[in-house]
Amino acid sequence: MQIDLYCQNFYKHVLQILPLPKYSDSAFRRYQKEMRSDYEGRTGELSKETNALPETGGTNGESGKDDLADEDANLMIKLKFLTYKIRTFLIRNGLPILFKQGEAAYRTYYLRQMQKWNTSPAKQRALSKMLDEWYFWIFLGIPLALSEAEPFLEQYAKRSAQNQALVGAAGSSVRAEDFMAIVDGGDEEGDLEPGRDVIPSSPIPTVKETIRKDEGLIVFFPGIPGCAKSALCKEILNAPGGLGDDRPVRSLMGDLIKGKYWGKVAEERRKKPYSIMLADKNAPNEEVWSQIEDMCRSTKASAVPVVPDSEGTxxxxxxxxxxxxxxxxVLHRDNHPGNLDKNSPNAGYVLLMFYHLYDGKNRREFESELIERFGSLVKIPLLESNRMESTKGTYAQEWTKWEQQLRDTLFGNSEYLNSIQVPFEFAVGKVLEQLRAIAKGDYGAPSTEKRRFGAIVFAAVSLPVSEILSLLEDLGQKDPKVEGFLKDKNLNSSLTKAHVTLAHKRSHGVAAVASYGPHLHQNVPIHMNALLFSDKLAALEVSPGVVDGEKINSKNEWPHVTLWTAEGIAAKEANMLPRLFAEGKATRVEINPPVNITGVLEFF
Incomplete structure (x- = not known):
């Protein structure tokens, strides 16, 4: 790394500290020789060996100010004392694993790296704590994650001397809060009634927002030959009532189309932009999915992937x-338009190649990506849930012999293979039911574990509503004022969710929300201390408890659970209850002794 010290005469003093490889490294020797001619002063080497003497170079007094002004001399200043291993190996090289495989795989990666370096257990614990926070930091919505390494490390280092020693003087005086404007924070509360602006638990838009009657619809099949897509398309076309609206439904079978299939689909979409197109062709990879996305944009349509249900591997x-x-x-087909049937000499090979097109994604990742791209997903029921475990084996290297062995095996187990499939009529009914719901706009996309970056707005402890209602009922029985207040509020139906906000991105900053990451999904005891209510607001005054010996503190000045607001009053206005009580405009009923209710710390 490099330090620039400016003096009054505008000369620059550059101290370069470079990692020293083994003495047999000729590339480093050539680099050192070239650098000596560029800088005025001396070069030296620092050795870890206590009995080794550092080599030093002679003075090169002829090099002038112009040499030092070279822009290349400033390239390494960006790191500013930042430990190379942390930034390069633990952060930068771990990003692909973090994005593609998730938190668990990333944690396995960085722990394996530390073990390779023989990092001490204490240092491993310190680095693990920091890297867990790094995961949640970029999980909060910064679009260029690697560019956030220095701001993250800077704020992390400022929090304690131990953190400073761990990561060094990282960053460039950029405050983490400056990045809050990238993603606007949503409402802090909003758990009261379904009709209000509630922050969804899943960032995926509902089909009510994405499927419109003045748009077309493309139904496509990321599947494998034999998944019954053609038979399904035929049944859907012949189903009484279609998909529940007046848009025309038509099917385009891939095996009957000459030339580029998806180009033909786009052409038909432009002819009838408000129709529902059943794309009867396997769509097995991201390249095809991107074409469908482009087609949706260019022809004003939405798309629905229909996939066979399976646990996957x-x-x-x-x-x-x-x-x-x-x-x-497939081996029971005859006269198939695509010539993939029992008369095909290599049918098994073709299907195995189709199967390998999906390699690299487990079921969760596969479904998550489709939902994120298209907003919805329809599943074709396939296998009985209570089926017997199938036997596993290997196939021969010679495909002709393997084909015959495969057929003998499958036909020999016809009873089993027929028994584990759900009836086709049942599958048709389920697919029609789901497609009709989507076409009507009544479909809510299932939540997936994989979140979009930028989706998280605040950290909170989710509480069981049933226990909150039970507490209020007990308070009402003991205090007539509470009973009178609650009698016409109908909280049993209006209070659908309950939480205690710990930190909000808009109010407290990215770093504050990320700091709760190490406790994500852990149980947190919440002490219910008092009930406050006015003619327009009601909330429980609370204090979070201890998790693994660490006190969980809310960044809110007044930690609370919002219970009710009058029509037109935002949930965040519940923060005003302590002031209203001080002004005599609200009532406070103490809960003595406090009641503990346990919730789960989550990101929303």
Missing amino acids: ESNPFSLDALAVFIFR
Whole structure:
């Protein structure tokens, strides 16, 4: 790294500290030789060996001020004492793992790196705590995650001397709060009634927002031959009432189209932009999905992926049981338009190649990506949930022999393969039911574990509503004022969710919300201390408890659970209750002794 010290005569003193490789490293020797000619002064080497003497170079007094002004001399200043291993190996090189595989895989990666370096247990714990916070920091919505490394490390270092020693003087005086404007924070509360502005638990938009009657709809199939897409399309076309609206439904079978199939779909979409198109062709990869997304934008349509339901494997969204059923079905075809049937000499090979097109994603990742791209997902029921465990085996290297062995095996187990499939009529009914819901706009996308970056707005402890209602009922029985207040509020139906906000991105900053990351999904005891209410507001005054010996503190000046607001009053106005009580405009009923209710710390 490099330090620039400016003097009054505008000369620059540059101290370069470089990692020293083994003495046999000729590349470093060449670099050192070149650098000596560029700088006035001396070069030296620091050795870890206590009995080793550092080499020093001679003075090069002829190099002038112009040499020192070279822009290349400033390249390394950005790191500013930042430990190279942390930024390069633990942060930068870990980003692909973090984004593609998630928090658990990232944690496994950085722990393995530290073990390779023989990092002490104490240092591992300190670095793990910091990297957990880094995960939640970029999880909060910064679009250029690597550019956030220095601001994150800077704010982390400022919090204690131990943190400063761990990461050094990182950053460039950029405050984390300056990045809050990138993503606007949502309302802090809003758990009262379904009709109000509630921050959703899933960032995925509902189909009510994305499926419109003045738009077209593309139904496509990320599947494998034998998944029954053509038979489904035929049944959907013939279903009484169609998909529940007046838009025309038509199907385009891939095996009957000459030339580029998706180009033909786009052409048909432009001819009838408000129609529902059943794209009867397997759409197995992200390249096809991107084409469908482009088609949706260019022809004013939405798209719905329809996939066979399956548990999948660790690296594929379809299980081997599902693959066996698909091959089994194909081998029972006759005169198939695409010539993939029992008369095909390599049908098993073709299906196995289709199966491998999905390698690299487990079921959760597969579904998450489709939902994030298209906003909804329809599942084709496939296998009985209580089926027997199938046997596993290997296939021969010679495909002709393997084909015959495969057919003998599948036909020999026809009873089993037929028994584990749900009836086709049942599958058709379920698919129609889901598609009709989407076409009507009544579909809510399922939540997935994978969140969009930028979705998190605040950290809070979610509380069980039933226990809150039980507490209020007890208070009403003991205090006539509480009973009188609650009698016409109908909280049993209006209070659908309850939480204690700990930190909000807009009010407290990114770093404040990220600091709760190490306690995510942990149980937190909440002490209910008092009930405050006015003619327009009601809330419980609370104080969070201790988790693993650490006190959980809310960044809110008055920690509380909002219970009720009058029509037109925002939930965040409940923060005014202590002041209203001080002014004699609200009532406070103490809960003595305080009641403890346990909730779960979550990000919203």
